[in-house]
Amino acid sequence: MDDLYRDYILEHYKHPRNFGELEPHDLSAHAVNPLCGDEMGVHIKVADGKVVDLRFHGHGCAISQAAASIASEELIGMDLDDVAALDADWVLDLLGIPISATRRKCALLNLKVVREAVSGDDSWPVGATR
Amino acid sequence: MSVAVDRPSLALDVRGDFPILARRIDGRPLVYLDSANTSQKPRQVIAAIDAHYAEHNANIHRAVYTLAHEATEAFEGARERIAAFTGATVEGTIFTKNATEAINLVAYAWGRANVGPGDAVLITEMEHHSNLVPWQVLCAERGAELRYLTVSPEDGTLSLDQLDAELAAGDVRVVAFAHVSNVLGTINPVAEMCARVRAAGAVAVVDGAQGVPQMPVDFGALGADFYAWTGHKALGPTGIGVLHGRPELLEAMPPFLTGGDMIGSVSRDMTTWNELPWKFEAGTSVIAQAVGLGAAIDYLAALGMANVRGHERALSEYALDRLATVPGLRILGPATAADRGGVISFAVDGIHPHDVAELLNRDNVCVRAGHHCAQVLMGCLGVGATARVSFGPYNGAEDVDALVASLSRAREVFGL
Numbered sequence: 001m002d003d004l005y006r007d008y009i010l011e012h013y014k015h016p017r018n019f020g021e022l023e024p025h026d027l028s029a030h031a032v033n034p035l036c037g038d039e040m041g042v043h044i045k046v047a048d049g050k051v052v053d054l055r056f057h058g059h060g061c062a063i064s065q066a067a068a069s070i071a072s073e074e075l076i077g078m079d080l081d082d083v084a085a086l087d088a089d090w091v092l093d094l095l096g097i098p099i100s101a102t103r104r105k106c107a108l109l110n111l112k113v114v115r116e117a118v119s120g121d122d123s124w125p126v127g128a129t130r
Numbered sequence: 131m132s133v134a135v136d137r138p139s140l141a142l143d144v145r146g147d148f149p150i151l152a153r154r155i156d157g158r159p160l161v162y163l164d165s166a167n168t169s170q171k172p173r174q175v176i177a178a179i180d181a182h183y184a185e186h187n188a189n190i191h192r193a194v195y196t197l198a199h200e201a202t203e204a205f206e207g208a209r210e211r212i213a214a215f216t217g218a219t220v221e222g223t224i225f226t227k228n229a230t231e232a233i234n235l236v237a238y239a240w241g242r243a244n245v246g247p248g249d250a251v252l253i254t255e256m257e258h259h260s261n262l263v264p265w266q267v268l269c270a271e272r273g274a275e276l277r278y279l280t281v282s283p284e285d286g287t288l289s290l291d292q293l294d295a296e297l298a299a300g301d302v303r304v305v306a307f308a309h310v311s312n313v314l315g316t317i318n319p320v321a322e323m324c325a326r327v328r329a330a331g332a333v334a335v336v337d338g339a340q341g342v343p344q345m346p347v348d349f350g351a352l353g354a355d356f357y358a359w360t361g362h363k364a365l366g367p368t369g370i371g372v373l374h375g376r377p378e379l380l381e382a383m384p385p386f387l388t389g390g391d392m393i394g395s396v397s398r399d400m401t402t403w404n405e406l407p408w409k410f411e412a413g414t415s416v417i418a419q420a421v422g423l424g425a426a427i428d429y430l431a432a433l434g435m436a437n438v439r440g441h442e443r444a445l446s447e448y449a450l451d452r453l454a455t456v457p458g459l460r461i462l463g464p465a466t467a468a469d470r471g472g473v474i475s476f477a478v479d480g481i482h483p484h485d486v487a488e489l490l491n492r493d494n495v496c497v498r499a500g501h502h503c504a505q506v507l508m509g510c511l512g513v514g515a516t517a518r519v520s521f522g523p524y525n526g527a528e529d530v531d532a533l534v535a536s537l538s539r540a541r542e543v544f545g546l
Contacts, residue, residue: 005485010543010544036501037514038514038515061485062481062485
Protein backbone atom coordinates (compact mmCIF):
# COMPACT_ATOMS: atom_id res chain seq x y z
CA MET A 1 0.00 0.00 0.00
CA ASP A 2 1.12 3.52 -0.76
CA ASP A 3 2.25 5.59 2.27
CA LEU A 4 0.73 8.81 1.02
CA TYR A 5 -2.21 7.71 -1.08
CA ARG A 6 -3.85 5.48 1.52
CA ASP A 7 -7.28 4.06 0.93
CA TYR A 8 -9.06 6.56 3.14
CA ILE A 9 -7.22 9.50 1.50
CA LEU A 10 -8.31 8.34 -1.95
CA GLU A 11 -11.78 7.61 -0.67
CA HIS A 12 -12.17 11.18 0.63
CA TYR A 13 -10.66 12.55 -2.61
CA LYS A 14 -13.08 10.65 -4.79
CA HIS A 15 -16.12 11.14 -2.54
CA PRO A 16 -15.49 14.33 -0.55
CA ARG A 17 -17.77 14.98 2.42
CA ASN A 18 -19.45 18.38 2.67
CA PHE A 19 -18.31 19.44 -0.80
CA GLY A 20 -20.18 22.24 -2.53
CA GLU A 21 -21.74 25.56 -1.61
CA LEU A 22 -24.03 26.67 1.18
CA GLU A 23 -26.62 29.38 0.56
CA PRO A 24 -27.24 31.33 2.63
CA HIS A 25 -24.12 31.23 4.76
CA ASP A 26 -22.78 33.39 7.57
CA LEU A 27 -19.05 33.17 6.94
CA SER A 28 -16.95 32.55 3.85
CA ALA A 29 -13.40 32.80 2.56
CA HIS A 30 -11.46 31.84 -0.52
CA ALA A 31 -7.76 31.28 -1.13
CA VAL A 32 -5.30 29.95 -3.66
CA ASN A 33 -2.15 27.95 -3.25
CA PRO A 34 0.34 30.22 -5.01
CA LEU A 35 2.64 27.30 -5.78
CA CYS A 36 0.17 25.40 -7.92
CA GLY A 37 -2.86 27.63 -8.49
CA ASP A 38 -5.21 25.32 -6.63
CA GLU A 39 -8.22 27.11 -5.22
CA MET A 40 -10.40 26.49 -2.23
CA GLY A 41 -13.41 28.28 -0.79
CA VAL A 42 -15.55 27.61 2.26
CA HIS A 43 -19.08 28.52 3.34
CA ILE A 44 -20.00 28.26 7.02
CA LYS A 45 -23.34 28.54 8.81
CA VAL A 46 -23.17 29.65 12.45
CA ALA A 47 -25.53 29.33 15.41
CA ASP A 48 -24.81 29.93 19.11
CA GLY A 49 -21.12 30.49 18.40
CA LYS A 50 -20.74 27.11 16.73
CA VAL A 51 -20.23 25.84 13.19
CA VAL A 52 -23.57 24.22 12.41
CA ASP A 53 -22.90 23.53 8.76
CA LEU A 54 -19.99 23.85 6.36
CA ARG A 55 -19.26 23.24 2.69
CA PHE A 56 -15.93 23.54 0.88
CA HIS A 57 -15.43 23.92 -2.87
CA GLY A 58 -12.73 24.48 -5.47
CA HIS A 59 -10.21 22.22 -7.11
CA GLY A 60 -7.06 20.64 -5.89
CA CYS A 61 -4.96 17.53 -5.48
CA ALA A 62 -5.84 14.42 -3.49
CA ILE A 63 -4.03 15.77 -0.43
CA SER A 64 -5.81 19.13 -0.34
CA GLN A 65 -9.23 17.64 -1.09
CA ALA A 66 -8.88 14.81 1.41
CA ALA A 67 -7.66 17.24 4.07
CA ALA A 68 -10.70 19.44 3.50
CA SER A 69 -13.10 16.50 3.50
CA ILE A 70 -11.71 14.90 6.65
CA ALA A 71 -11.51 18.25 8.46
CA SER A 72 -15.07 19.16 7.53
CA GLU A 73 -16.41 16.26 9.57
CA GLU A 74 -14.57 17.55 12.64
CA LEU A 75 -15.33 21.21 12.10
CA ILE A 76 -19.10 20.88 12.04
CA GLY A 77 -20.24 21.31 15.63
CA MET A 78 -17.05 23.00 16.80
CA ASP A 79 -17.01 26.35 18.68
CA LEU A 80 -15.81 29.20 16.48
CA ASP A 81 -13.21 30.11 19.13
CA ASP A 82 -11.81 26.61 18.95
CA VAL A 83 -11.74 26.69 15.15
CA ALA A 84 -9.80 29.96 15.21
CA ALA A 85 -7.23 28.36 17.51
CA LEU A 86 -6.57 25.28 15.34
CA ASP A 87 -2.99 24.89 14.18
CA ALA A 88 -1.21 22.96 11.45
CA ASP A 89 -0.62 19.95 13.69
CA TRP A 90 -4.36 19.45 14.01
CA VAL A 91 -4.89 18.86 10.31
CA LEU A 92 -1.61 16.98 9.79
CA ASP A 93 -2.59 14.61 12.61
CA LEU A 94 -6.06 14.19 11.13
CA LEU A 95 -4.55 13.31 7.74
CA GLY A 96 -2.28 10.74 9.33
CA ILE A 97 0.13 10.54 6.40
CA PRO A 98 3.70 11.80 5.99
CA ILE A 99 3.50 15.26 4.41
CA SER A 100 6.71 16.50 2.79
CA ALA A 101 7.67 20.16 2.66
CA THR A 102 6.58 20.37 -0.99
CA ARG A 103 3.06 19.15 -0.17
CA ARG A 104 2.62 21.04 3.09
CA LYS A 105 0.55 23.84 1.58
CA CYS A 106 -1.70 21.27 -0.10
CA ALA A 107 -2.49 19.85 3.32
CA LEU A 108 -2.94 23.25 5.00
CA LEU A 109 -4.93 25.13 2.34
CA ASN A 110 -8.30 24.13 3.82
CA LEU A 111 -7.43 25.13 7.37
CA LYS A 112 -6.07 28.44 6.10
CA VAL A 113 -9.40 29.19 4.40
CA VAL A 114 -11.50 28.03 7.35
CA ARG A 115 -9.53 30.14 9.82
CA GLU A 116 -9.81 33.15 7.54
CA ALA A 117 -13.58 32.72 7.38
CA VAL A 118 -13.86 32.44 11.15
CA SER A 119 -11.27 34.95 12.40
CA GLY A 120 -10.09 36.98 9.41
CA ASP A 121 -6.56 35.61 9.90
CA ASP A 122 -5.30 34.79 6.41
CA SER A 123 -1.86 33.55 7.42
CA TRP A 124 -0.69 30.01 6.65
CA PRO A 125 -1.20 27.79 9.71
CA VAL A 126 1.91 26.72 11.59
CA GLY A 127 2.27 23.87 14.03
CA ALA A 128 3.76 23.62 17.50
CA THR A 129 5.74 20.50 16.70
CA ARG A 130 6.25 20.64 12.94
CA MET B 131 -5.61 -0.93 -24.16
CA SER B 132 -2.27 -1.56 -25.78
CA VAL B 133 -1.16 -0.04 -29.04
CA ALA B 134 2.20 -0.87 -30.54
CA VAL B 135 4.19 2.25 -31.35
CA ASP B 136 7.53 1.92 -33.09
CA ARG B 137 10.45 3.52 -31.29
CA PRO B 138 11.80 6.43 -33.33
CA SER B 139 15.28 6.62 -34.78
CA LEU B 140 16.80 9.66 -33.10
CA ALA B 141 19.45 12.05 -34.36
CA LEU B 142 21.38 12.33 -31.11
CA ASP B 143 22.82 10.04 -28.46
CA VAL B 144 24.51 12.35 -25.96
CA ARG B 145 23.23 11.16 -22.59
CA GLY B 146 26.80 10.20 -21.64
CA ASP B 147 27.87 13.86 -21.77
CA PHE B 148 25.56 14.74 -18.87
CA PRO B 149 27.02 13.56 -15.54
CA ILE B 150 23.80 14.02 -13.56
CA LEU B 151 21.98 11.57 -15.80
CA ALA B 152 24.27 8.81 -14.53
CA ARG B 153 22.91 9.41 -11.05
CA ARG B 154 20.75 6.69 -9.54
CA ILE B 155 18.19 7.35 -6.83
CA ASP B 156 17.20 4.33 -4.74
CA GLY B 157 19.21 2.23 -7.17
CA ARG B 158 17.24 3.23 -10.20
CA PRO B 159 18.07 5.58 -13.08
CA LEU B 160 16.94 9.16 -13.42
CA VAL B 161 14.29 9.94 -16.04
CA TYR B 162 14.64 13.68 -16.48
CA LEU B 163 11.67 15.16 -18.37
CA ASP B 164 11.69 18.74 -17.14
CA SER B 165 14.04 20.54 -19.51
CA ALA B 166 11.56 23.35 -20.21
CA ASN B 167 11.95 24.16 -16.54
CA THR B 168 15.72 23.91 -16.55
CA SER B 169 18.06 21.83 -18.67
CA GLN B 170 20.81 19.56 -17.40
CA LYS B 171 24.42 20.54 -18.12
CA PRO B 172 27.01 18.69 -20.19
CA ARG B 173 30.42 18.09 -18.64
CA GLN B 174 31.89 20.58 -21.15
CA VAL B 175 29.91 23.40 -19.53
CA ILE B 176 30.76 22.32 -15.99
CA ALA B 177 34.44 22.05 -16.96
CA ALA B 178 34.48 25.51 -18.56
CA ILE B 179 33.08 27.13 -15.40
CA ASP B 180 35.50 25.15 -13.24
CA ALA B 181 38.46 26.16 -15.42
CA HIS B 182 37.40 29.79 -15.32
CA TYR B 183 37.46 29.89 -11.54
CA ALA B 184 40.51 27.62 -11.20
CA GLU B 185 42.69 29.34 -13.80
CA HIS B 186 41.39 32.65 -15.15
CA ASN B 187 39.28 34.38 -12.51
CA ALA B 188 39.55 38.16 -12.39
CA ASN B 189 37.20 41.06 -12.88
CA ILE B 190 36.78 42.20 -16.47
CA HIS B 191 37.08 45.50 -18.37
CA ARG B 192 39.34 47.24 -15.88
CA ALA B 193 42.56 45.60 -14.66
CA VAL B 194 45.63 45.31 -16.89
CA TYR B 195 47.18 42.08 -15.65
CA THR B 196 47.13 38.78 -17.52
CA LEU B 197 44.26 37.16 -15.61
CA ALA B 198 42.05 40.17 -16.29
CA HIS B 199 42.88 40.01 -20.00
CA GLU B 200 42.02 36.33 -20.06
CA ALA B 201 38.75 36.82 -18.20
CA THR B 202 37.76 39.75 -20.41
CA GLU B 203 38.55 37.80 -23.55
CA ALA B 204 36.62 34.78 -22.32
CA PHE B 205 33.61 36.97 -21.45
CA GLU B 206 33.56 39.00 -24.65
CA GLY B 207 34.46 35.94 -26.69
CA ALA B 208 31.39 34.19 -25.30
CA ARG B 209 29.28 37.18 -26.29
CA GLU B 210 30.65 37.08 -29.83
CA ARG B 211 29.97 33.35 -30.21
CA ILE B 212 26.50 33.69 -28.70
CA ALA B 213 25.67 36.55 -31.08
CA ALA B 214 26.88 34.48 -34.02
CA PHE B 215 24.87 31.49 -32.81
CA THR B 216 21.62 33.47 -32.73
CA GLY B 217 22.22 35.67 -35.77
CA ALA B 218 22.43 38.85 -33.72
CA THR B 219 24.91 41.72 -33.61
CA VAL B 220 27.53 41.80 -30.86
CA GLU B 221 26.52 45.31 -29.77
CA GLY B 222 22.89 44.18 -29.69
CA THR B 223 23.62 41.16 -27.45
CA ILE B 224 23.18 42.12 -23.79
CA PHE B 225 23.76 39.85 -20.82
CA THR B 226 21.13 39.95 -18.09
CA LYS B 227 20.31 37.80 -15.08
CA ASN B 228 17.67 35.77 -16.91
CA ALA B 229 14.94 36.11 -19.55
CA THR B 230 12.66 37.84 -17.05
CA GLU B 231 15.20 40.58 -16.49
CA ALA B 232 15.74 40.88 -20.26
CA ILE B 233 12.02 41.52 -20.79
CA ASN B 234 11.92 43.91 -17.84
CA LEU B 235 14.82 45.79 -19.42
CA VAL B 236 12.65 46.40 -22.49
CA ALA B 237 9.48 47.15 -20.50
CA TYR B 238 11.30 49.68 -18.33
CA ALA B 239 13.90 51.30 -20.58
CA TRP B 240 11.96 51.24 -23.85
CA GLY B 241 8.45 51.00 -22.43
CA ARG B 242 8.58 53.96 -20.01
CA ALA B 243 9.91 56.18 -22.80
CA ASN B 244 7.54 55.04 -25.53
CA VAL B 245 4.21 53.91 -24.06
CA GLY B 246 1.76 56.42 -22.65
CA PRO B 247 -1.93 57.14 -22.06
CA GLY B 248 -4.09 56.07 -25.00
CA ASP B 249 -1.50 53.54 -26.19
CA ALA B 250 -2.01 49.79 -26.08
CA VAL B 251 0.30 46.89 -25.34
CA LEU B 252 -0.67 43.62 -27.00
CA ILE B 253 0.39 40.29 -25.53
CA THR B 254 -1.12 36.80 -25.76
CA GLU B 255 -3.02 34.54 -23.41
CA MET B 256 -0.26 31.93 -23.61
CA GLU B 257 2.45 34.13 -22.08
CA HIS B 258 4.60 33.04 -19.19
CA HIS B 259 4.25 35.50 -16.29
CA SER B 260 7.70 36.83 -17.25
CA ASN B 261 6.23 38.23 -20.48
CA LEU B 262 2.95 39.30 -18.93
CA VAL B 263 3.49 40.95 -15.56
CA PRO B 264 6.12 43.49 -16.78
CA TRP B 265 3.60 44.72 -19.41
CA GLN B 266 0.74 44.74 -16.92
CA VAL B 267 2.82 46.91 -14.59
CA LEU B 268 3.92 49.18 -17.45
CA CYS B 269 0.33 49.71 -18.59
CA ALA B 270 -0.91 50.41 -15.07
CA GLU B 271 1.88 52.93 -14.55
CA ARG B 272 1.58 54.69 -17.90
CA GLY B 273 -2.19 54.63 -18.29
CA ALA B 274 -2.00 52.35 -21.32
CA GLU B 275 -4.31 49.48 -22.18
CA LEU B 276 -3.20 45.84 -22.01
CA ARG B 277 -4.89 43.60 -24.58
CA TYR B 278 -4.56 39.90 -25.30
CA LEU B 279 -4.48 37.78 -28.44
CA THR B 280 -6.63 34.75 -27.68
CA VAL B 281 -5.37 31.18 -27.74
CA SER B 282 -7.50 28.62 -29.56
CA PRO B 283 -8.69 26.14 -26.93
CA GLU B 284 -8.72 23.41 -29.61
CA ASP B 285 -5.15 23.50 -30.89
CA GLY B 286 -3.40 26.12 -28.78
CA THR B 287 -2.59 28.48 -31.65
CA LEU B 288 -2.85 32.25 -32.12
CA SER B 289 -4.79 33.93 -34.93
CA LEU B 290 -2.91 36.15 -37.39
CA ASP B 291 -6.26 37.67 -38.39
CA GLN B 292 -6.81 38.77 -34.82
CA LEU B 293 -3.28 40.21 -34.77
CA ASP B 294 -4.07 42.18 -37.93
CA ALA B 295 -7.33 43.46 -36.46
CA GLU B 296 -5.59 44.58 -33.26
CA LEU B 297 -2.83 46.32 -35.19
CA ALA B 298 -5.41 48.03 -37.42
CA ALA B 299 -6.79 49.79 -34.33
CA GLY B 300 -3.68 51.98 -34.60
CA ASP B 301 -2.94 52.29 -30.88
CA VAL B 302 -0.68 49.27 -30.39
CA ARG B 303 2.87 50.36 -29.54
CA VAL B 304 4.36 46.98 -28.69
CA VAL B 305 3.45 43.34 -29.23
CA ALA B 306 5.08 40.79 -26.92
CA PHE B 307 4.73 37.05 -27.45
CA ALA B 308 6.42 33.72 -26.87
CA HIS B 309 8.44 31.99 -29.56
CA VAL B 310 7.34 28.62 -28.14
CA SER B 311 4.68 28.20 -25.45
CA ASN B 312 6.14 26.72 -22.26
CA VAL B 313 2.82 24.98 -21.57
CA LEU B 314 1.27 24.02 -24.90
CA GLY B 315 4.45 23.68 -26.93
CA THR B 316 2.90 25.81 -29.67
CA ILE B 317 5.53 27.21 -32.04
CA ASN B 318 4.28 30.64 -33.00
CA PRO B 319 4.89 32.01 -36.53
CA VAL B 320 7.42 34.52 -35.22
CA ALA B 321 8.73 35.87 -38.54
CA GLU B 322 5.21 36.34 -39.88
CA MET B 323 4.07 38.05 -36.68
CA CYS B 324 7.14 40.31 -36.45
CA ALA B 325 6.68 41.43 -40.07
CA ARG B 326 3.08 42.43 -39.39
CA VAL B 327 3.91 44.14 -36.11
CA ARG B 328 6.73 46.18 -37.56
CA ALA B 329 4.76 47.04 -40.71
CA ALA B 330 2.17 48.55 -38.35
CA GLY B 331 4.85 50.68 -36.73
CA ALA B 332 4.85 48.75 -33.46
CA VAL B 333 7.74 47.02 -31.72
CA ALA B 334 7.95 43.20 -31.59
CA VAL B 335 9.29 41.63 -28.38
CA VAL B 336 9.78 37.86 -28.45
CA ASP B 337 10.18 35.68 -25.37
CA GLY B 338 12.56 33.05 -26.72
CA ALA B 339 13.19 31.20 -23.46
CA GLN B 340 11.79 28.02 -25.03
CA GLY B 341 13.05 28.80 -28.53
CA VAL B 342 16.84 29.01 -28.40
CA PRO B 343 17.31 25.73 -26.48
CA GLN B 344 15.55 23.59 -29.02
CA MET B 345 15.60 25.05 -32.53
CA PRO B 346 17.69 27.18 -34.85
CA VAL B 347 17.09 30.86 -34.05
CA ASP B 348 18.24 33.67 -36.32
CA PHE B 349 17.39 37.00 -34.71
CA GLY B 350 17.98 38.91 -37.94
CA ALA B 351 15.87 36.57 -40.06
CA LEU B 352 13.02 36.52 -37.53
CA GLY B 353 12.77 40.28 -37.82
CA ALA B 354 12.09 40.89 -34.12
CA ASP B 355 13.01 44.14 -32.41
CA PHE B 356 13.88 42.40 -29.15
CA TYR B 357 14.40 38.72 -28.37
CA ALA B 358 14.93 37.48 -24.80
CA TRP B 359 16.17 34.09 -23.64
CA THR B 360 17.89 32.44 -20.72
CA GLY B 361 21.05 30.38 -20.33
CA HIS B 362 19.93 27.68 -17.93
CA LYS B 363 17.33 26.25 -20.29
CA ALA B 364 19.95 26.07 -23.06
CA LEU B 365 22.40 23.73 -21.26
CA GLY B 366 24.12 26.70 -19.63
CA PRO B 367 24.32 27.83 -16.01
CA THR B 368 21.67 29.71 -14.04
CA GLY B 369 22.18 33.42 -13.48
CA ILE B 370 22.53 34.54 -17.09
CA GLY B 371 20.00 35.65 -19.67
CA VAL B 372 20.40 37.30 -23.04
CA LEU B 373 18.58 40.19 -24.65
CA HIS B 374 19.07 40.68 -28.37
CA GLY B 375 17.91 44.06 -29.59
CA ARG B 376 18.14 46.13 -32.74
CA PRO B 377 21.06 48.47 -32.02
CA GLU B 378 19.22 51.57 -33.26
CA LEU B 379 16.48 51.00 -30.67
CA LEU B 380 19.00 50.24 -27.92
CA GLU B 381 20.96 53.40 -28.79
CA ALA B 382 17.86 55.55 -28.41
CA MET B 383 16.80 54.01 -25.11
CA PRO B 384 17.76 55.30 -21.68
CA PRO B 385 19.67 52.79 -19.55
CA PHE B 386 17.82 50.26 -17.37
CA LEU B 387 20.06 49.79 -14.33
CA THR B 388 22.77 52.33 -13.60
CA GLY B 389 26.09 52.16 -11.79
CA GLY B 390 29.53 50.82 -12.58
CA ASP B 391 30.73 49.66 -16.00
CA MET B 392 27.74 51.12 -17.88
CA ILE B 393 29.14 54.65 -17.80
CA GLY B 394 31.17 56.73 -20.23
CA SER B 395 32.19 59.32 -17.66
CA VAL B 396 30.75 60.52 -14.37
CA SER B 397 30.88 64.03 -12.98
CA ARG B 398 29.16 65.48 -9.94
CA ASP B 399 25.98 66.36 -11.79
CA MET B 400 25.80 64.13 -14.80
CA THR B 401 26.89 60.88 -16.41
CA THR B 402 27.32 59.77 -19.98
CA TRP B 403 26.57 56.21 -20.97
CA ASN B 404 28.93 53.55 -22.18
CA GLU B 405 28.61 52.17 -25.70
CA LEU B 406 26.45 49.17 -26.56
CA PRO B 407 26.16 46.55 -25.26
CA TRP B 408 27.80 47.68 -21.97
CA LYS B 409 25.36 50.58 -21.55
CA PHE B 410 22.87 47.95 -20.34
CA GLU B 411 25.25 45.93 -18.16
CA ALA B 412 25.57 47.77 -14.87
CA GLY B 413 27.88 46.42 -12.20
CA THR B 414 30.22 43.46 -12.32
CA SER B 415 29.01 41.21 -15.09
CA VAL B 416 27.90 37.60 -15.04
CA ILE B 417 31.41 36.52 -15.99
CA ALA B 418 31.59 32.83 -15.09
CA GLN B 419 27.99 32.40 -16.29
CA ALA B 420 28.89 33.88 -19.68
CA VAL B 421 31.86 31.53 -19.93
CA GLY B 422 29.54 28.62 -19.11
CA LEU B 423 26.89 29.76 -21.56
CA GLY B 424 29.55 30.16 -24.23
CA ALA B 425 30.54 26.53 -23.69
CA ALA B 426 26.87 25.50 -23.85
CA ILE B 427 26.42 27.32 -27.16
CA ASP B 428 29.59 25.67 -28.53
CA TYR B 429 28.16 22.32 -27.49
CA LEU B 430 24.77 22.99 -29.11
CA ALA B 431 26.43 24.35 -32.25
CA ALA B 432 28.50 21.16 -32.53
CA LEU B 433 25.33 19.07 -32.24
CA GLY B 434 23.67 21.32 -34.80
CA MET B 435 20.42 22.99 -33.85
CA ALA B 436 18.61 21.39 -36.78
CA ASN B 437 19.61 18.02 -35.28
CA VAL B 438 18.45 19.08 -31.83
CA ARG B 439 15.10 20.14 -33.26
CA GLY B 440 14.83 16.92 -35.31
CA HIS B 441 15.69 14.83 -32.28
CA GLU B 442 13.14 16.49 -30.01
CA ARG B 443 10.49 16.52 -32.73
CA ALA B 444 10.85 12.77 -33.29
CA LEU B 445 10.80 12.20 -29.55
CA SER B 446 7.69 14.38 -29.16
CA GLU B 447 5.96 12.46 -31.93
CA TYR B 448 6.77 9.20 -30.19
CA ALA B 449 5.59 10.60 -26.85
CA LEU B 450 2.33 11.89 -28.33
CA ASP B 451 1.66 8.44 -29.77
CA ARG B 452 2.59 6.60 -26.58
CA LEU B 453 0.68 8.97 -24.29
CA ALA B 454 -2.40 8.49 -26.46
CA THR B 455 -2.42 4.86 -25.29
CA VAL B 456 -2.86 5.87 -21.63
CA PRO B 457 -6.58 5.68 -20.76
CA GLY B 458 -8.10 8.96 -19.62
CA LEU B 459 -5.07 11.03 -20.67
CA ARG B 460 -5.82 14.25 -22.53
CA ILE B 461 -3.08 16.19 -24.32
CA LEU B 462 -3.30 19.99 -24.46
CA GLY B 463 -2.04 22.04 -27.38
CA PRO B 464 -1.20 21.25 -31.01
CA ALA B 465 -2.01 17.70 -32.08
CA THR B 466 1.09 17.09 -34.19
CA ALA B 467 4.78 17.26 -33.31
CA ALA B 468 5.48 19.42 -36.38
CA ASP B 469 3.59 22.32 -34.80
CA ARG B 470 5.04 22.05 -31.31
CA GLY B 471 8.31 22.17 -29.47
CA GLY B 472 9.51 19.43 -27.14
CA VAL B 473 6.97 20.10 -24.42
CA ILE B 474 3.73 18.23 -23.76
CA SER B 475 1.15 19.23 -21.15
CA PHE B 476 -1.51 16.76 -20.24
CA ALA B 477 -4.30 15.93 -17.84
CA VAL B 478 -5.15 12.50 -16.48
CA ASP B 479 -8.82 11.93 -15.61
CA GLY B 480 -9.21 11.25 -11.91
CA ILE B 481 -5.69 12.27 -10.83
CA HIS B 482 -4.72 15.85 -10.09
CA PRO B 483 -1.46 16.96 -11.81
CA HIS B 484 0.31 17.31 -8.47
CA ASP B 485 -0.52 13.73 -7.61
CA VAL B 486 0.62 12.64 -11.08
CA ALA B 487 3.99 14.30 -10.51
CA GLU B 488 4.27 12.90 -6.98
CA LEU B 489 3.59 9.36 -8.17
CA LEU B 490 5.93 9.65 -11.18
CA ASN B 491 8.67 10.71 -8.76
CA ARG B 492 8.36 7.32 -7.09
CA ASP B 493 9.92 6.01 -10.32
CA ASN B 494 12.46 8.88 -10.56
CA VAL B 495 10.45 10.34 -13.44
CA CYS B 496 10.91 14.10 -13.11
CA VAL B 497 8.04 16.17 -14.54
CA ARG B 498 6.55 19.53 -13.66
CA ALA B 499 3.05 19.96 -12.34
CA GLY B 500 1.32 23.24 -11.69
CA HIS B 501 0.33 26.40 -13.53
CA HIS B 502 3.76 26.75 -15.17
CA CYS B 503 3.76 30.51 -14.46
CA ALA B 504 0.92 30.84 -16.97
CA GLN B 505 -2.19 31.40 -14.86
CA VAL B 506 -3.97 33.41 -17.56
CA LEU B 507 -3.55 30.48 -19.96
CA MET B 508 -4.73 28.02 -17.29
CA GLY B 509 -7.91 30.08 -17.03
CA CYS B 510 -8.40 29.91 -20.83
CA LEU B 511 -7.90 26.15 -20.79
CA GLY B 512 -10.33 25.80 -17.89
CA VAL B 513 -7.82 24.00 -15.68
CA GLY B 514 -5.95 25.00 -12.54
CA ALA B 515 -2.84 23.06 -13.38
CA THR B 516 -1.37 20.54 -15.81
CA ALA B 517 1.33 17.93 -15.72
CA ARG B 518 4.07 18.66 -18.23
CA VAL B 519 6.90 16.68 -19.75
CA SER B 520 9.62 18.37 -21.76
CA PHE B 521 12.66 17.10 -23.59
CA GLY B 522 16.31 17.93 -24.00
CA PRO B 523 18.83 16.61 -26.51
CA TYR B 524 19.85 13.98 -23.94
CA ASN B 525 16.44 12.30 -23.75
CA GLY B 526 15.71 9.06 -25.55
CA ALA B 527 12.76 6.81 -26.30
CA GLU B 528 13.50 4.87 -23.10
CA ASP B 529 12.58 8.00 -21.09
CA VAL B 530 9.18 8.11 -22.77
CA ASP B 531 8.70 4.39 -22.13
CA ALA B 532 9.52 4.90 -18.45
CA LEU B 533 7.04 7.79 -18.30
CA VAL B 534 4.22 5.73 -19.80
CA ALA B 535 4.93 2.76 -17.53
CA SER B 536 4.97 5.04 -14.50
CA LEU B 537 1.68 6.67 -15.54
CA SER B 538 0.10 3.22 -15.58
CA ARG B 539 1.32 2.60 -12.03
CA ALA B 540 -0.04 6.00 -10.97
CA ARG B 541 -3.45 5.09 -12.33
CA GLU B 542 -3.33 1.82 -10.41
CA VAL B 543 -2.61 3.62 -7.12
CA PHE B 544 -5.71 5.72 -7.73
CA GLY B 545 -7.74 2.62 -8.52
CA LEU B 546 -8.30 3.67 -12.13
